[in-house]
Amino acid sequence: MKFNLGKFQPGRLTLLPVFIGQSGEQFGLNLNDYHGKKKDHPVWFDQDGTRFVVVGLGQQDKFEPNKLRDAVAFGARAAIKEAKQDITVLLPEGTNVSEAELVHTVVEGYVLGQYRFEKYRKQETNTVETITVAKQSGELKGHEDVITKAQVYAEGNNVSRDLKNEPSNKLRPYDLAEYVQNLFKDTDATVEVIKGDDLVKNQMNGLLAVGKGSVHPPAMIKVTYQTDASLPLTALVGKGLTFDSGGISLKVGTRDLSNMRMDMGGSGAVIGAMYILTRLQAKANVVMLVPTAENMPDANSMLPGEVIEYPNGVNVQVGNTDAEGRLVLADALILADKLGAARVVDIATLTGACLMALGTKLAGVWGEDTMVDGLKKSAAFTGEKIWHMPLVEEYEEYLYSPIAHTKNITDYPYAGAISAALFLRKFTGENQKWAHLDIAGPMDVNKTHTYSNEGATGFGARLLADWVLNA
Numbered sequence: 039m040k041f042n043l044g045k046f047q048p049g050r051l052t053l054l055p056v057f058i059g060q061s062g063e064q065f066g067l068n069l070n071d072y073h074g075k076k077k078d079h080p081v082w083f084d085q086d087g088t089r090f091v092v093v094g095l096g097q098q099d100k101f102e103p104n105k106l107r108d109a110v111a112f113g114a115r116a117a118i119k120e121a122k123q124d125i126t127v128l129l130p131e132g133t134n135v136s137e138a139e140l141v142h143t144v145v146e147g148y149v150l151g152q153y154r155f156e157k158y159r160k161q162e163t164n165t166v167e168t169i170t171v172a173k174q175s176g177e178l179k180g181h182e183d184v185i186t187k188a189q190v191y192a193e194g195n196n197v198s199r200d201l202k203n204e205p206s207n208k209l210r211p212y213d214l215a216e217y218v219q220n221l222f223k224d225t226d227a228t229v230e231v232i233k234g235d236d237l238v239k240n241q242m243n244g245l246l247a248v249g250k251g252s253v254h255p256p257a258m259i260k261v262t263y264q265t266d267a268s269l270p271l272t273a274l275v276g277k278g279l280t281f282d283s284g285g286i287s288l289k290v291g292t293r294d295l296s297n298m299r300m301d302m303g304g305s306g307a308v309i310g311a312m313y314i315l316t317r318l319q320a321k322a323n324v325v326m327l328v329p330t331a332e333n334m335p336d337a338n339s340m341l342p343g344e345v346i347e348y349p350n351g352v353n354v355q356v357g358n359t360d361a362e363g364r365l366v367l368a369d370a371l372i373l374a375d376k377l378g379a380a381r382v383v384d385i386a387t388l389t390g391a392c393l394m395a396l397g398t399k400l401a402g403v404w405g406e407d408t409m410v411d412g413l414k415k416s417a418a419f420t421g422e423k424i425w426h427m428p429l430v431e432e433y434e435e436y437l438y439s440p441i442a443h444t445k446n447i448t449d450y451p452y453a454g455a456i457s458a459a460l461f462l463r464k465f466t467g468e469n470q471k472w473a474h475l476d477i478a479g480p481m482d483v484n485k486t487h488t489y490s491n492e493g494a495t496g497f498g499a500r501l502l503a504d505w506v507l508n509a
């Protein structure tokens with residue numbers, strides 16, 4: 039797939055995004071409000087030898103770039119089925135968004151919209167080699183860098199989707215580690231995998247406890263990317279549970295647990311982000327940490343009630359083995375501090391409670407204000423919605439344990455996402471800036487109604503890369 043900049047060329051298949059009220063008369067079209075309304079109902083027109091695919095952006099004064107992402111994704115999915123040659127995608131007219139951002143959004147919408155996970159159900163698809171991004175009038179120039187960046191952003195996002203969609207029997211913790219080793223082989227990043235006895239030596243006691251019940255052992259994956267050592271070290275930490283059955287506290291009453299293969303979604307996000315940073319050869323000082331394990335019930339499993347002693351001095355009583363993500367993230371947060379990370383963001387499919395609170399469109403974000411502000415800025419750019427949630431000090435007592443410093447769950451059926459964030463905070467460094475993203479909600483979609491096709495969304499990869507690049 040190659041993107042060019044150019045101008046409208048009669049005779050070419052052309053994707054035209056329009057607002058309500060736009061008639062398309064400069065192309066000889068006579069559009070009505072219907073055509074401007076529906077992003078998910080592309081309408082075809084043959085006009086003066088040009089085949090147009092018209093997609094709606096809704097009301098002009100309510101425009102946000104995500105509507106363009108969606109419209110281009112839907113339009114391109116339709117167009118590509120019939121494309122016999124290259125296609126042109128036109129930018130919308132009359133927005134208050136910069137031309138560069140529109141170009142970025144169009145390229146992302148196109149690449150993200152084309153994504154399908156077809157490893158286990160191959161389908162015949164038409165491919166279009168060259169896509170020209172153009173203006174509705176005049177020539178579009180000077181955005182070559184924008185195109186490269188947007189394409190890499192989308193690719194990083196799709197790396198994350200590939201990993202999350204992969205079934206657990208094909209992606210065990212060591213497979214994830216091997217994937218990461220291959221992904222960063224010929225880059226400026228270095229990969230280290232801590233496993234076996236080294237986990238014991240390094241007192242990765244969360245991973246050892248959570249991983250005990252599985253025949254597929256746990257690991258800590260570490261990727262270091264230091265192209266500018268003068269920058270303060272940033273740590274990106276992603277939960278990497280290749281499957282979460284709940285362990286001894288087995289998940290019951292759920293008919294279909296297949297999406298728990300995506301419990302490595304946080305790791306997908308940070309791996310995708312590192313893909314973006316390394317491919318763009320960004321100036322950065324980043325370490326990525328992925329604690330990866332499989333949470334299974336077994337005679338050797340971690341038991342409810344057992345105590346895990348962490349090397350930072352915090353002893354945790356396990357109330358429920360299904361609250362395993364925070365136990366392995368604790369190892370990574372301790373390591374991030376040991377490595378001297380000045381700021382750390384962790385991202386995890388952490389709690390069903392966050393999904394209940396914010397639904398499937400929003401991730402929750404907790405943490406220090408400047409961190410949250412920076413993340414919000416990047417989220418506005420990438421169109422991944424995050425909502426600032428509070429660290430309520432009073433709820434610390436929800437995590438009370440009668441025998442250890444803390445429990446890994448709250449005893450109450452409320453504030454599950456907040457108490458999880460409070461738990462994680464216990465493992466961050468004193469002088470460290472920290473933020474936590476709970477992506478249980480936007481982890482996947484079950485229908486193709488946006489630029490995300492059915493399945494994993496890859497939420498967080500673009501967001502975190504953009505944050506590292508700009509904050």
Ligand code: BES
Pocket residue numbers: 282284301358360361362363387388389390391393447448454478479481
């Ligand atoms: N991986 C789950 C959270 C999750 C749920 C992610 C649904 C995506 C969709 C996590 O490990 C978990 O099981 N959390 C429990 C915690 C509880 C036992 C305190 C939950 O949210 O129910």
Ligand code: ZN
Pocket residue numbers: 282284359360361362363
């Ligand atoms: Zn769990």
Ligand code: ZN
Pocket residue numbers: 279282301360362363387388
């Ligand atoms: Zn989990």
